[in-house]
């Protein structure tokens with residue numbers, strides 16, 4: 001296989017982060033194709049790489065003859081199918097069912113959280129973005145994580161949702177990034193899980209590379225202008 005993953009800015013692109021982290025955590029080799037938002041490359045190359053004009057897209061081979069997989073959950077399935085030797089999904093059927101539901105719920109929902117707390121890894125906006133709908137989304141995330149940890153992951157020595165790092169942890173990694181930026185009030189078990197995700201090598205590598213980026217994407221920066229000052233950019 002010759003895998004290429006087409007992604008956008010690591011600081012902002014939450015959907016890009018998920019399959020990148022999943023592949024990296026499992027040590028699956030791939031070439032990264034970075035198309036930064038609002039760049040000439042994005043305008044010129046995205047139509048070649050992405051049938052939906054969104055990222056991420058996973059290619060086996062390259063356009064026009066390779067096979068493209070778009071939409072995050074389809075990409076997860078393609079990876080799981082291509083690498084059955086890796087437990088991309090939990091091996092236990094009951095855990096796998098819960099993990100699939102959690103991943104599907106994240107893919108389809110949590111709009112309030114995603115809108116009011118856009119991923120912005122380098123920013124520190126503690127206290128911003130909270131609304132009643134966001135609070136409900138966060139409570140639901142905490143419930144899913146707690147269920148997974150109580151019934152599955154917590155019964156192992158691993159800190160992740162279902163035991164070893166899986167597709168579900170990759171799916172929720174951008175939520176951990178949002179919690180890191182907006183610092184909502186969270187339960188102790190949620191915070192412990194967030195620490196484990198941040199320390200996972202693939203996640204840590206993504207964060208490190210995100211912090212090296214300098215582009216400012218206004219669409220993803222509702223609070224930079226609201227604060228009336230320059231964006232808070234932390235040093236790598």
Ligand SMILES: N[C@@H](CCC(=O)N[C@@H](CS)C(=O)NCC(=O)O)C(=O)O
Nearest residue numbers: 013014015016054055056071072073
């Ligand atoms: N449902 C898609 C969502 C992908 C998505 O919205 N990607 C964003 C970047 S994080 C994008 O490509 N935005 C570009 C645009 O909207 O023009 C998936 O699961 O992959």
